[in-house]
Amino acid sequence: MSIAVTTQLICFSILSLIIIVGSLGVVLLESIVYSAFLLGGVFMSVAGLYLLLNASFVAAAQVLVYVGAINVLILFAIMLVNKKEDLKPIKYLNSRKLISSTICITLLSLLVRVDLTDTWIIADPKLSIGEESTIRLGEHLFSDYLLPFEVASVLLLMAMIGAIVLARRDVLSEDISTGLPVDQELIEKSDKPLLTQKK
Amino acid sequence: MTNGLDLEFSFNEALKSFGVPSEIAHIIWLPFPMLIVLVAAVVGVLVTVWLERKISAAAQQRIGPEYAGALGVLQPIADGLKLLVKEDIIPEKADSILFTAGPILVLVPVILSWLIVPFGQNLLISNVGVGIFLWIALSSIQPIGLLMSGYASNNKYSLLGGLRAAAQSISYEIPLALSVLAIVMMTNSLSTVDIVEQQSGAGILSWNIWRQPIGFVIFWICALAECERLPFDLPEAEEELVAGYQTEYAGMKFALFYLGSYINLILSALLVSVLYLGGWGFPIPVETISRILNIPIDTSLVQVITATLGIVMTILKAYLLVFIAILLRWTTPRVRIDQLLDLGWKFLLPISLANLLLTAGLKLALPKFFGG
Amino acid sequence: MKDFFQKVNSYVKEAFGASKYLFDGISVTFDHLKRRPVTVQYPYEKLIPSERYRGRIHYEFDKCIACEVCVRVCPINLPVVDWVMNKETKKKELRNYSIDFGACIFCGNCVEYCPTNCLSMTEEYELATFDRHNLNYDNVALGRLPTNVTSDPTVKSLKELTYLPKGVMDPHDVSPSDSRVGKLPEEVLDWMITSKSSEEVPVGK
Numbered sequence: 184m185s186i187a188v189t190t191q192l193i194c195f196s197i198l199s200l201i202i203i204v205g206s207l208g209v210v211l212l213e214s215i216v217y218s219a220f221l222l223g224g225v226f227m228s229v230a231g232l233y234l235l236l237n238a239s240f241v242a243a244a245q246v247l248v249y250v251g252a253i254n255v256l257i258l259f260a261i262m263l264v265n266k267k268e269d270l271k272p273i274k275y276l277n278s279r280k281l282i283s284s285t286i287c288i289t290l291l292s293l294l295v296r297v298d299l300t301d302t303w304i305i306a307d308p309k310l311s312i313g314e315e316s317t318i319r320l321g322e323h324l325f326s327d328y329l330l331p332f333e334v335a336s337v338l339l340l341m342a343m344i345g346a347i348v349l350a351r352r353d354v355l356s357e358d359i360s361t362g363l364p365v366d367q368e369l370i371e372k373s374d375k376p377l378l379t380q381k382k
Numbered sequence: 383m384t385n386g387l388d389l390e391f392s393f394n395e396a397l398k399s400f401g402v403p404s405e406i407a408h409i410i411w412l413p414f415p416m417l418i419v420l421v422a423a424v425v426g427v428l429v430t431v432w433l434e435r436k437i438s439a440a441a442q443q444r445i446g447p448e449y450a451g452a453l454g455v456l457q458p459i460a461d462g463l464k465l466l467v468k469e470d471i472i473p474e475k476a477d478s479i480l481f482t483a484g485p486i487l488v489l490v491p492v493i494l495s496w497l498i499v500p501f502g503q504n505l506l507i508s509n510v511g512v513g514i515f516l517w518i519a520l521s522s523i524q525p526i527g528l529l530m531s532g533y534a535s536n537n538k539y540s541l542l543g544g545l546r547a548a549a550q551s552i553s554y555e556i557p558l559a560l561s562v563l564a565i566v567m568m569t570n571s572l573s574t575v576d577i578v579e580q581q582s583g584a585g586i587l588s589w590n591i592w593r594q595p596i597g598f599v600i601f602w603i604c605a606l607a608e609c610e611r612l613p614f615d616l617p618e619a620e621e622e623l624v625a626g627y628q629t630e631y632a633g634m635k636f637a638l639f640y641l642g643s644y645i646n647l648i649l650s651a652l653l654v655s656v657l658y659l660g661g662w663g664f665p666i667p668v669e670t671i672s673r674i675l676n677i678p679i680d681t682s683l684v685q686v687i688t689a690t691l692g693i694v695m696t697i698l699k700a701y702l703l704v705f706i707a708i709l710l711r712w713t714t715p716r717v718r719i720d721q722l723l724d725l726g727w728k729f730l731l732p733i734s735l736a737n738l739l740l741t742a743g744l745k746l747a748l749p750k751f752f753g754g
Numbered sequence: 755m756k757d758f759f760q761k762v763n764s765y766v767k768e769a770f771g772a773s774k775y776l777f778d779g780i781s782v783t784f785d786h787l788k789r790r791p792v793t794v795q796y797p798y799e800k801l802i803p804s805e806r807y808r809g810r811i812h813y814e815f816d817k818c819i820a821c822e823v824c825v826r827v828c829p830i831n832l833p834v835v836d837w838v839m840n841k842e843t844k845k846k847e848l849r850n851y852s853i854d855f856g857a858c859i860f861c862g863n864c865v866e867y868c869p870t871n872c873l874s875m876t877e878e879y880e881l882a883t884f885d886r887h888n889l890n891y892d893n894v895a896l897g898r899l900p901t902n903v904t905s906d907p908t909v910k911s912l913k914e915l916t917y918l919p920k921g922v923m924d925p926h927d928v929s930p931s932d933s934r935v936g937k938l939p940e941e942v943l944d945w946m947i948t949s950k951s952s953e954e955v956p957v958g959k
Contacts, residue, residue, distance in 0.1 A: 239512045243519040251522020258529045440787045713779040
């Protein structure tokens with residue numbers, strides 16, 4: 184076994200260990216903040232796996248999108264919402280557990296079966312395109328995968344418009360709880376800058 | 383185009399002549415560039431800190447550090463030593479694991495990004511194909527570290543600082559990436575080496591700053607925002623947030639933040655010089671000089687001189703930008719958070735999109751000047 | 755459409771204006787890099803405060819009519835005017851007057867509004883004491899003549915920035931005969947008289 188192969192094997196086992204332990208931690212840990220940070224770690228390790236597969240562009244994109252955007256947004260949401268709620272006992276907990284574990288085990292067995300029965304075509308490492316994969320990715324995205332690409336972007340656009348509609352808040356003229364007029368002085372208008380306004 | 387100095391090749395050849403197999407030679411070689419770049423980064427930070435203090439003093443008619451070494455050059459080292467021997471305090475109610483992991487997560491991606499900074503044709507750690515994209519991806523990890531340390535400090539100022547830092551770096555990452563994209567479109571490559579080579583045709587005239595003036599400005603503004611330099615230093619605004627996410631930190635952990643922010647500044651300056659100011663290129667191309675002086679460019683002495691000149695040029699350009707950043711620090715007042723987000727989303731983002739569109743159009747119209 | 759272009763135009767103009775201001779600011783900062791620090795060796799050298807320097811307040815007890823205008827115009831109602839009504843003469847009788855310079859911000863409002871000009875600003879600025887209560891000046895302390903930098907033989911008095919010739923920053927290398935920027939009050943008076951007479955000549959004819 185050459186040094187390169189050994190290094191790869193060590194890296195692969197470490198990364199897989201992190202992914203498995205990390206994702207278990209994401210699900211099982213009590214603290215939601217820890218779960219979110221562990222999720223970031225899991226995403227990073229997945230990026231590491233992509234690197235091992237010679238897909239450096241996909242790895243970088245994984246880090247940028249999943250760690251840099253999605254995970255940060257999850258953390259943001261967690262840190263901005265600190266509403267404390269008392270945990271209520273869930274009804275039919277045992278039957279729920281039973282149903283979900285059955286579904287999970289079925290899915291796992293399906294995956295294992297696919298893994299065992301499929302004949303995996305292992306590409307010749309000499310034919311690996313390496314750095315050219317970026318170009319190949321772009322070609323695919325704008326030719327045969329154009330429709331899914333555009334559909335995904337439309338989906339994101341819809342999500343964004345939805346978020347804007349939800350977050351948009353017109354200035355209220357009176358306080359909802361007390362019914363008193365709101366102090367409009369503190370709302371800066373474009374033609375009346377706050378600093379120069381005098382009364 | 384010559385290949386220039388290739389230290390790795392020479393090193394491996396030398397080891398092979400001693401009968402070392404090439405694989406082992408490669409492994410022995412690997413730590414060298416990393417160590418050198420790490421040392422270079424830390425020395426760069428020391429120099430920047432000294433420059434910052436001296437230039438700030440000059441801008442305010444003070445003298446600045448003067449007792450530690452000649453002209454106070456040893457002052458940053460004294461600062462570093464002080465931080466090194468200071469007590470490492472973890473607040474009682476803080477989350478000690480996240481509190482410790484935060485500064486590490488802030489520093490590591492910044493140092494990793496030095497992987498792609500070229501000081502010459504072969505004078506970089508790794509000419510990875512994703513190049514500049516790797517830097518953008520790595521710099522997006524930093525907000526997680528900031529959020530982590532802000533949350534773990536269990537302090538409202540820290541949390542607010544961390545949230546501000548994360549919001550700021552997310553919103554300025556987009557125009558930054560778009561202005562880099564315009565450069566990448568002209569180069570047809572993400573690799574930093576290719577980006578510099580594409581600018582090396584006619585010396586100073588072929589630098590990207592002439593072809594991408596808008597992109598240059600956008601990139602520099604965004605880089606300042608990412609580094610939390612003064613017009614955009616809201617995350618650690620003293621008057622409002624004590625010191626932002628660094629409030630509870632002391633000793634070496636604080637030093638990691640300090641180091642991280644300065645390494646990030648130098649890195650951004652280096653990348654501006656690579657992307658827009660021709661990287662290691664001399665204002666007059668070296669090939670032209672050697673042709674005029676009638677010296678063959680392949681001789682080893684000329685190669686060593688060229689490589690040294692390249693390193694000096696890269697660092698000189700970077701430090702010029704650091705100087706501008708320091709001047710800006712004492713010129714501009716801090717923006718408010720709404721102004722910051724306004725500038726990012728309503729000004730820089732549309733402008734950078736327009737710049738991208740313009741670049742694409744010019745690339746189609748004038749493929750000779752804007753990369754075919 | 756026209757409206758849109760107008761908007762774009764003003765937007766671009768604003769952006770360019772902002773960058774111009776930024777550039778102006780940087781050039782000012784850059785200009786400051788050239789200036790060297792000027793050190794005044796304080797206890798041995800002292801700057802002469804400018805004419806409108808707002809130092810310790812001087813008070814003349816005899817002029818005061820105890821009207822309390824100074825108290826009313828003071829941001830924190832600081833001056834203490836201790837008077838009693840004399841029933842026989844039906845006049846105010848001033849007993850004591852004090853200002854606490856530990857709390858005073860030297861805004862000069864009291865000086866501005868005093869109807870009898872019994873308050874005035876001095877150029878005395880060395881008010882340091884070992885106890886903050888010593889800063890509470892009564893009418894005797896307020897009535898003392900201010901110390902003067904130029905009359906102290908142990909101190910080398912230096913010209914302040916307003917007294918220096920144009921372009922000079924360091925007071926050390928200025929000779930006493932060098933005139934300051936702009937005109938002195940008497941020169942302004944001369945200029946006003948001459949310009950007025952030259953103006954009036956055609957009108958008079």
